Amino acid sequence: MPISKDDILKIAALAKLELNPEELESLHHDLTKIISYIDQIRQVDTSGIVPQSQFIKAENVFRDDIVKPSLTKEQALSNAPDKDDDYFRVPRVL
């Protein structure tokens, strides 16, 4: 199942990415290769095999409902490219 340039533009738009024509070309090339590899996998006969969503044998890994210390506000904001005293700041959304 080939991937079209429109598909790529749509995914880019959902991720709020702008692509210039060269980037689009190069992504199209790479993604086409990836998808064709997936197509190759799809040729394996999987009839009679229950679909799996998880390959780790473990199930039910839980934590108890116990409060643990959080990061301080200063730590929480320390990697932010833009912030004020209390908040992360991002370009205006609305």
Added chain:
Amino acid sequence: MDNPGRFEAVIGLEVHAQLATASKIFCGCRVEFGAPPNSLTCPVCQGLPGALPVLNKRAVEFAVRLVLATGGTVNQRSVFARKNYFYPDLPKGYQISQYEAPLGIGGRLKIPSTSEDVNKVVRLKRVHLEEDAGKSLHPETGEYQTRIDLNRCGTPLIEIVTEPEIRTPREAYEYLVMLKQILQYLEICTGDMEKGHLRCDANISVKPADSSEFGTRTELKNLNSFRWVERALAYEIDRQTQTIVAGRKVEQMTLLWNEKKQIAEPMRSKEESHDYRYFPEPDLVNLVIDDVWLAKLKSNLPELPEQKAARFVKQFQIPEYDAGVLTSSRGLADYYETVMRNYTDGKTASNWVMTEIMRVLNEEKSDIESFRLKPEATAELLNLIKDGTVSGKIAKEIFAEMLATGKSASEILSAKGLTQISDSTLINEIIERVLTQDRENLKKYLSGKTQIFGHFVGAVMKETKGKANPALVNKLLKEKLDALAR
């Protein structure tokens, strides 16, 4: 179409209820409303690279409680999924939710009788677990940046989706009331809408009453109270009906309710993106609820409203109507039950709660949880009436004073000298005095003019400044006069 004027609405509700856990769903950060911004985050809920989520067991148990209490089927193997969308208050770029294998399927909620349907049942489609996103503070005009608080990220939610079978705005309102009631009874959600602990979106379409085909639906958001839900739905039914009657087509879109203007406004299209590209969450293992765990959760279910009402009728000898009112909220039921732990007459207590206390709650627009008179204080007052210390009328005055000052009934009583006189020796002395001072009327009475009995009662009450127990005055006066007449 014979009668193109008759349209019928098809409504489905999606409610997000915040689970009342201490910590978040996938990390140990505390869940707290109103904490200083960005003070309750960690690498997991901030979505920092390499951090891995671990599921909060209590969140699972809370969600299962609702599924069981509504008679739904618990999916004994359920799977988490990533719902992908890009927004600044969702730092991971996806919300961990459930998609193909939600925790609960089906279930039903009975809602009180509306126009024609007596005890209509609203069926549930699904109940699933998910995490909340952070909060965006959008700028006032003039500012160019949005501020982000990530405290709410990772707060545990359950999403409860109904089948599209609600027919009127009123039914939607009733459904929400009943859902909130059961969430509170199960002690899994506070139901506090002001804090966003309960949030509702609605899907709505209209169709000719005689058609079985659904019309194009729109989605309503920003429904911050049950009343807003009701009003927004009424508005949208009207708008869609008029659109169709005018020969135009209803467009599929998302609308935001504007309570100030009383209209629903279309969301700008760039805020919408419905292509979530769900896929199974690789960072979480499957959730398996085996028979043993399920049986344990089932046996630990708390008493539900209907069961509690039936017990109240039996245990406290009150009418079904009273029991229904008292169990309408968990808080009210608990209040009444605590009063009854310190008092014996069920009906007097239910009257007092339903009239005096609920009147004050209505006037103050507050709820029983924040009511300042503890049930023990109310019981003390009721006991003062019961043992004849105060009359019903004076009790109401004391009640008002208790509300105003926060003092106990007995404190107010002794401070004001309001105690009702129930001491027969004292009352007999006063009767003696009244009769001696009014020989003329006594003579008339003894000669057969017994209709002036009330005159003596009045005189005794006046002597005691209204504090004598009237029933006792009547009884003692009658005895005295009968003795004199012999």
